[in-house]
Amino acid sequence: MPEKPRFAPTPAAATPPRRVLMLSWEYPPVVVGGLGRHVHALATSLAAAGHEVTVVTRHAPGAPREEYADGVRIVRAPEDPPTFPLVTSGLLSWTMAFNHSLTRAALHAAATGEYDVIHAHDWLVTHTAVTLKEHLGIPLVATIHATEAGRHQGWLPEEMNRTIHSVEVWLAREACRVLVCSEYMRWEVTRLLELPASRVDVVPNGVDSSVWRTTARAVAAARTRFAGEGPLLGFAGRLVYEKGVQHLVSALPELRARHPGMRLVIAGDGPHKAELVDATKQLRLQRAVSFTGFLGADLPAVLAATDAMVVPSIYEPFGMVALEAAAAGAPLAVARTGGLAEIVEPGVTGVTFPASDPFGLAEAVSSLLADQTFAKRVARQAKAMVATRYGWPTIARHVVSAYDAAVAQAPSFVTDALPTPVVVPEGNLLAA
CATH class of the missing domain: 3.40.50.2000 (Glycogen Phosphorylase B;)
Incomplete structure (x- = not known):
């Protein structure tokens, strides 16, 4: 022993x-x-x-x-x-x-x-x-x-x-x-x-907030890799039905109509991936969506590089990725379901939308993309909330x-x- x-x-x-x-x-x-x-x-x-x-x-x-x-x-x-x-x-x-x-x-x-x-x-x-x-x-x-x-x-x-x-x-x-x-x-x-x-x-x-800190150079590299001339959205998690990524993909045509050049990075893998890739092809969005698989050590920089992190879950007991994204400094747009509804206070630490509602998702995300001052404020308040309420010693x-x-x-x-x-x-x- x-x-x-x-x-x-x-x-x-x-x-x-x-x-x-x-x-x-x-x-x-x-x-x-x-x-x-x-x-x-x-x-x-x-x-x-x-x-x-x-x-x-x-x-x-x-x-x-x-x-x-x-x-x-x-x-x-x-x-x-x-x-x-x-x-x-x-x-x-x-x-x-x-x-x-x-x-x-x-x-x-x-x-x-x-x-x-x-x-x-x-x-x-x-x-x-x-x-x-x-x-x-x-x-x-x-x-x-x-x-x-x-x-x-x-x-x-x-x-x-x-x-x-x-x-x-x-x-x-x-x-x-x-x-x-x-x-x-x-x-x-x-x-x-x-x-x-x-x-x-x-x-x-x-959440260990220190794990999600990154550097300006890493964030710039992530934007160079994934963002185009418009805003960048992000999703991170397992690609399974209950994570609701299909509704995020369905909302992309409306979002890109409102915000030209917008792109989406999907970090994760799972059994739903092939279906999601096929959906982007049917919508002719292959060039606008990046499927990266699990990013590991690069994930904090990618989260921080986004103009909005979207958590469109249908079922979410807690919503860990929302806290991790907040710790990285990303503005949050989350489905109003399960534990997510307890983490994000609308207008204070992020924005919310009804689960399984692509149009509601587009409305919520647009409110962040259209007002950078608002987006930065809710991101800053969410980051402080994570540090005080969800630290591991507590x-x-x-x-x-x-x-x-x-x-x-x-x-x-x-x-x-x-x-x-x-x-x-x-x-x-x-x-x-």
Whole structure:
């Protein structure tokens, strides 16, 4: 086992340091989406505040099985010899195989350390989380980053979707505290997962503003690369239906009619890409739209180079990219849905428009492009808002409060009753 590093806890902590066993299916260098970056930032922020954090996650080629990095103990579970491809059609089989390996790695971690709380991130680690809760006799806290029904606008169309939903319900039942990233998500999980609101805590996602700073030279290079003679719009994220990029593309003819020479850069990749590329061809906008794939280290400069960053999501539990774009200094135009509606105050930190409404999108974006003084003002106010409200030290303190509540209520939460089956209702689960 690697030698544990020495670091000084933050003085005058409000609560005694917590010993946290954190479970996640992704953690750097394995980063599939935003969850891996979230867990890494949370774990390292907790460690910097003096808490003891062990993250158990899946192994990546070339990574050590166990190490300390940034004050966090990381235990990685390698795949078992039988092959279970990580593909959509076989996701449930892969998840079950992964949880066998993850459980063994977590039990190894538990054998060489003591913990106050287990923190599980999303449904993919549920079987391991419940096993550890019962084996170690310590409380479970679960973060629900998104729900299966929410991703499908309230529907569970296939057997796999219904099965994932049942696992989410099970995880929520087993957890003393359930963490969500917005008030919208509190409403969604209490409705979908049959939870009392008193067991659900809203803890926003955090942003490290320093990561999104860039230089004037990098911004100028990004504009040279992507902008033409007119304004530059941006989108960043996975190219999936629920991100609503199709509505942004549909709004482009109207926007270009109002703002000649306008161009759009789409940073990201996903299964919806081919359909989006085809849509730009049908609209004869190939030269006006750049599909870059994931930009990595170049993304902050591209965000800062835009005259408006557009977040047209149909479903968005939180809206992390909006905060990242704001931290980079970009004016925001976001769909008035989910957590986005809680981040952006219209006319103060950006502009909003109805989801799935290309004309409304064009109106909102035009209000930024037509008034640069207004756009700069809302961008400046959004950047300040991110720094004060969404810094990771603040978020970590909120999470520790949830840990404290879980530890306090754990004795009254324990039950010897057999688990009850999850009955998956039919129809639209989010319908009134």
